[in-house]
Amino acid sequence: MKNVARIAAVLMGAWIAVGCSTVEGLGKDVQKGGQAIERAAERHSN
Secondary structure, three states, X not given: OHHHHHHHHHHHHHHHHXXXXXXXXXXXXXXXXXXXXXXXXXXXXX
């Protein structure tokens, strides 16, 4: 589970650094990162 969180954090950092040039874009990237974390948590909790 800790590895999943680390991977998610790295991916979110990469999205923010590479693909975001506006505050709106940042919000969308953070939201997508949160959704990825939720999906990963759901897969590992079952």
